[in-house]
Amino acid sequence: KTQVEQSPQSLVVRQGENCVLQCNYSVTPDNHLRWFKQDTGKGLVSLTVLVHENDKTSNGRYSATLDKDAKHSTLHITATLLDDTATYICVVGDRGSALGRLHFGAGTQLIVIP
Amino acid sequence: EAAVTQSPRSKVAVTGGKVTLSCHQTNNHDYMYWYRQDTGHGLRLIHYSYVADSTEKGDIPDGYKASRPSQENFSLILELASLSQTAVYFCASSERFPEQFFGPGTRLTVL
Numbered sequence: 001k002t003q004v005e006q007s008p009q010s011l012v013v014r015q016g017e018n019c020v021l022q023c024n025y026s027v028t029p030d031n032h033l034r035w036f037k038q039d040t041g042k043g044l045v046s047l048t049v050l051v052h053e054n055d056k057t058s059n060g061r062y063s064a065t066l067d068k069d070a071k072h073s074t075l076h077i078t079a080t081l082l083d084d085t086a087t088y089i090c091v092v093g094d095r096g097s098a099l100g101r102l103h104f105g106a107g108t109q110l111i112v113i114p
Numbered sequence: 115e116a117a118v119t120q121s122p123r124s125k126v127a128v129t130g131g132k133v134t135l136s137c138h139q140t141n142n143h144d145y146m147y148w149y150r151q152d153t154g155h156g157l158r159l160i161h162y163s164y165v166a167d168s169t170e171k172g173d174i175p176d177g178y179k180a181s182r183p184s185q186e187n188f189s190l191i192l193e194l195a196s197l198s199q200t201a202v203y204f205c206a207s208s209e210r211f212p213e214q215f216f217g218p219g220t221r222l223t224v225l
Contacts, residue, residue: 002156004156036216041218042218043118045216101173105156
């Protein structure tokens with residue numbers, strides 16, 4: 001059973017527009033949540049990590065929120081660029097130790113057009 | 115930034131053949147992982163290792179073996195490749211859980 005669901009599955013925006021990606025999960029316990037960017041044919045690159053209830057993080061044009069009560073996270077991308085075209089993957093860690101597992105979403109494919 | 119490299123970057127194998135995927139990291143990380151990624155699905159953990167000469171089963175180990183001959187190298191072995199093992203395989207390393215640094219992936223096609 002999929003424990004990390006991402007929406008939308010794919011998204012097309014024009015350069016300069018903002019967009020919001022969603023992540024809902026059922027992983028328990030939920031120690032932390034991380035957003036990765038995966039360029040086509042490349043590995044995963046960490047964008048941000050959220051740990052605490054109602055955490056908010058910011059990394060340049062990327063910002064993220066976490067609501068642990070609702071088991072929900074959002075990733076906001078402001079003023080999109082063509083280089084933002086990629087798959088964005090939400091990952092939930094069930095523990096903060098080597099005994100834990102990472103639970104991966106299937107990703108949201110973002111396409112930024114001129 | 116951790117450097118994780120994988121070889122080959124892509125491979126075509128025949129059903130029933132043996133396939134070895136290699137991973138190399140240069141940052142003295144203790145932990146290494148092998149995942150597979152299928153279209154429309156999240157990454158799934160196949161095998162992992164905490165220390166050289168030791169490997170552990172992940173969530174989907176059937177049909178795969180792993181080998182960690184040194185701290186830097188971690189291999190994934192498919193003794194009898196099957197069609198269902200067509201996927202993209204990612205290696206990752208970390209100094210401490212949960213942070214992981216991923217390699218670029220190996221695209222494996224089994225015909």
